[in-house]
Amino acid sequence: MLVECVPNFSEGRDAARVAALEAAISSVTGSHVLHRTSDADHNRSVITFAGEAEAVLESAVRATARAAEIIDLNAHRGVHPRLGALDVLPFVPLGDTTLDECVALAHRAGERIWRELHIPVYFYQAAARQPHRTLLEKVRHGQFEGLRELALTDETKRPDLGGPALHPTAGAVIVGARPILIAYNINLATADLSIAKAIARAIRTSNGGLPCVKALGLPLESRRQVQVSMNLTDFNITPPHVVFAEVSRLAAAAGVAVAESELIGLMPRKAVEMGFADALKFPEFSSNSVIENCLANYAKPNSIS
Amino acid sequence: MLVECVPNFSEGRDAARVAALEAAISSVTGSHVLHRTSDADHNRSVITFAGEAEAVLESAVRATARAAEIIDLNAHRGVHPRLGALDVLPFVPLGDTTLDECVALAHRAGERIWRELHIPVYFYQAAARQPHRTLLEKVRHGQFEGLRELALTDETKRPDLGGPALHPTAGAVIVGARPILIAYNINLATADLSIAKAIARAIRTSNGGLPCVKALGLPLESRRQVQVSMNLTDFNITPPHVVFAEVSRLAAAAGVAVAESELIGLMPRKAVEMGFADALKFPEFSSNSVIENCLANYAKPNSIS
Numbered sequence: 224m225l226v227e228c229v230p231n232f233s234e235g236r237d238a239a240r241v242a243a244l245e246a247a248i249s250s251v252t253g254s255h256v257l258h259r260t261s262d263a264d265h266n267r268s269v270i271t272f273a274g275e276a277e278a279v280l281e282s283a284v285r286a287t288a289r290a291a292e293i294i295d296l297n298a299h300r301g302v303h304p305r306l307g308a309l310d311v312l313p314f315v316p317l318g319d320t321t322l323d324e325c326v327a328l329a330h331r332a333g334e335r336i337w338r339e340l341h342i343p344v345y346f347y348q349a350a351a352r353q354p355h356r357t358l359l360e361k362v363r364h365g366q367f368e369g370l371r372e373l374a375l376t377d378e379t380k381r382p383d384l385g386g387p388a389l390h391p392t393a394g395a396v397i398v399g400a401r402p403i404l405i406a407y408n409i410n411l412a413t414a415d416l417s418i419a420k421a422i423a424r425a426i427r428t429s430n431g432g433l434p435c436v437k438a439l440g441l442p443l444e445s446r447r448q449v450q451v452s453m454n455l456t457d458f459n460i461t462p463p464h465v466v467f468a469e470v471s472r473l474a475a476a477a478g479v480a481v482a483e484s485e486l487i488g489l490m491p492r493k494a495v496e497m498g499f500a501d502a503l504k505f506p507e508f509s510s511n512s513v514i515e516n517c518l519a520n521y522a523k524p525n526s527i528s
Numbered sequence: 529m530l531v532e533c534v535p536n537f538s539e540g541r542d543a544a545r546v547a548a549l550e551a552a553i554s555s556v557t558g559s560h561v562l563h564r565t566s567d568a569d570h571n572r573s574v575i576t577f578a579g580e581a582e583a584v585l586e587s588a589v590r591a592t593a594r595a596a597e598i599i600d601l602n603a604h605r606g607v608h609p610r611l612g613a614l615d616v617l618p619f620v621p622l623g624d625t626t627l628d629e630c631v632a633l634a635h636r637a638g639e640r641i642w643r644e645l646h647i648p649v650y651f652y653q654a655a656a657r658q659p660h661r662t663l664l665e666k667v668r669h670g671q672f673e674g675l676r677e678l679a680l681t682d683e684t685k686r687p688d689l690g691g692p693a694l695h696p697t698a699g700a701v702i703v704g705a706r707p708i709l710i711a712y713n714i715n716l717a718t719a720d721l722s723i724a725k726a727i728a729r730a731i732r733t734s735n736g737g738l739p740c741v742k743a744l745g746l747p748l749e750s751r752r753q754v755q756v757s758m759n760l761t762d763f764n765i766t767p768p769h770v771v772f773a774e775v776s777r778l779a780a781a782a783g784v785a786v787a788e789s790e791l792i793g794l795m796p797r798k799a800v801e802m803g804f805a806d807a808l809k810f811p812e813f814s815s816n817s818v819i820e821n822c823l824a825n826y827a828k829p830n831s832i833s
Contacts, residue, residue, distance in 0.1 A: 225823075227819070255823075255825075255826045257822035257823065258817075258822060271819075273822075273823060274826075317819070317823070403819070463808060464804075464807060464808060467807075467808045467809075481809055483809045483810065483811055484810040484813070485810075486810070486812070486813065486817055489817055489818060489819045489822060490817060490818060490819065491818070491819050491820065492818050492819070492820045492821070495800060495801060495804045495818060496800060496804075498804045498808060499769075499801075499803045501807075502769065502772075502803055502806075502807035503768060503772045503789045503803060504786055504787070504788045504789050505788065505789040505790075506788055507790065507791070508791065512791055512794060512795060513794065513795060513796070513797050514532065514562065514578075514622070514708070514794045514795065514796050514797070515796065517562040517563065517794060518560070518562065518578055518622070520560075521560040521579075
C-alpha cells in the first residue's frame with residue numbers, strides 16, 4: 224500500500240531546521256524523501272515523501288513532533304497563510320492505493336498527533352469529519368492568530384481532536400487525504416501585485432475561471448516579481464500547460480511577460496506527457512510513445528524497500 | 529545490461545509474415561517487443577524490442593533466421609532501399625549500457641549470423657570495421673541487386689564477414705550500434721511539396737542547419753499534406769521541441785501552418801521532459817520533478833524478466 228505524504232512546514236528560511244524536519248521523516252526505514260522545497264518569502268517548506276503506509280504514518284507523526292519542537296508560530300512571518308508548525312499533512316494514494324485507505328491513514332495520524340503530542344487536529348478534504356471542513360482554505364481561515372481566539376468561543380471553529388485551545392506555539396495540524404495535487408506557480412516579470420491578483424481572480428474556479436484551480440496573487444519581494452500561486456486539484460481536467468497558456472494570455476493582455484514556471488514538490492508523469500503533446504501538436508502521442516514507459520510494462524512490480 | 533534493438537525487415541505488406549518475425553523475437557524469454565511499424569509503400573517493417581543483452585542477441589539471430597526463411601529479396605518491391613531480408617540490425621544502449629558494449633554485441637551478432645546462418649554481414653556506424661562504412665546509406669548504396677554483383681569484383685564492396693557472394697535470397701545483414709535515434713516527422717497544412725523540401729534543406733545538418741538532424745521533404749498524398757521527415761541522431765543536442773520551433777518558424781514565414789507532429793517508433797523520456805520544460809518556461813524542471821521518476825530511485829532495480 225504505497226502512499227505519498229506532503230507535509231507543509233512553517234519554516235522556509237533556516238536550512239538547519241528544514242534539514243532537521245527532513246531527518247525526522249527519513250529516520251523511519253521505508254520512508255523515502257522524494258523532494259523538498261523551501262521558500263523564504265512564504266517562510267514555508269514542503270517535503271514530499273513516500274513509502275508503505277505504516278512507515279509513512281510513523282514519519283508523519285515524528286515530523287509533527289519535530290516541527291513542534293523547533294517552530295514557534297508566534298515568531299513566524301511569511302506571506303503564506305498557516306495555522307500550525309506542521310501546517311498541513313495530506314496523505315495521497317499512489318499506485319493501487321485508494322483514497323479511502325488514505326482517509327483511514329489520515330485519521331490514525333490525527334489520533335496519534337493529538338494523543339501523543341497534544342497538538343489539536345483539524346481533518347480536511349476527503350478526511351473531513353464536518354462538511355464545512357472540506358476546503359483547506361476554509362479550515363485555515365483566520366490562521367494561527369485568529370483561530371486560537373475563535374476556537375475558544377465558536378463551536379464551529381473547534382478542532383476535530385483536542386482543543387478548544389490550540390497548542391501555544393505549534394497551533395494545530397490540518398490532516399487530510401486527497402488525490403494528487405500539483406502545486407504550480409507562474410512568476411511574472413513585474414513587481415505590480417495587482418496584476419498577479421487580477422490574473423488569480425480570473426482563473427480560479429471559485430470565480431468561474433478554469434475548473435479545479437485554486438489561485439492567489441502573491442508578491443515575491445526578494446525577486447522583485449509577483450506570482451500567480453496555484454493548486455491544480457485535478458490535473459486530468461486542468462493540466463499545467465493549460466494554466467500556463469491562460470496565464471500567459473492574461474499577462475500579455477496586461478502588457479507583462481511570464482518570467483518562469485515553478486513547481487512546489489513533484490508532478491505526475493502524465494501531466495508532463497500531456498504538456499509535451501500539446502506543445503508539439505502531437506495528437507498520437509501517449510505514454511506508450513516513451514521507451515522507458517514501454518519497458519516498465521515488463522519490469523517486475525516496483526517495490527519500495 | 530539493457531539494450532534496445534531495432535531490426536528493419538524487408539516485408540511490410542503481409543501481416544502474417546510480420547507476425548512471424550515478431551514471434552521469432554518474442555520466442556526468447558526476456559526479449560520484449562515494444563513497438564512495431566509496417567509500411568506498405570516501403571514494403572518494410574520496423575520492430576523495436578529490448579531486454580538484457582544476451583536475450584536481445586539471441587532474438588536478433590532468430591529474427592535474422594526467420595526473415596531469411598520467409599523473405600526472398602528477388603521478389604521484393606518497395607520504395608525504400610534494402611540489401612537484406614533482415615536489412616538493418618542496430619543495437620542501441622539503454623540505461624547504463626554504453627555504446628561500446630553495443631558495438632561488442634553487434635560484432636557477436638554478426639559473427640553468429642555468418643557462422644550459423646551463412647548470411648554475409650556488413651558492420652556500420654559505431655560498429656563499422658572500415659571507415660567508409662560509418663554511414664548506413666553508403667553501405668547500402670546499390671542495394672541487393674547492385675551489391676550482389678559488385679561484391680564479387682570490387683574489394684571495397686565485400687561484406688565484412690562472409691562473401692564475396694551475398695546470400696541468394698536473403699542478401700546481407702547490415703549490423704551496427706548507434707545511440708538512440710528519434711524518427712520524428714512534422715506534417716504541414718499544405719500540399720506544396722516545395723515548402724517541405726525547402727524547410728528540410730534549411731534544417732538539415734549537412735546543409736549547415738541544426739546539428740544532428742537528417743531531413744527530407746515528402747508528399748503525403750492521401751492527406752493532401754507535405755511532411756518534413758527527420759531523424760534526430762542526438763536528441764540531447766537537438767531535441768524534438770527545438771526542431772518543432774524551427775520548422776514552425778520557417779513554415780510561418782512561408783505562410784503555412786504546422787498540422788501535427790508524428791513519431792515513428794518510440795522516443796526517450798528525457799526528450800519529453802526537455803520539451804515540457806521549454807514549453808512552460810520551467811528552468812528548474814528535471815527528471816527529479818516527476819513523482820514516478822523519484823519513486824523509481826527507491827524501487828528494487830528493474831529487472832526485465
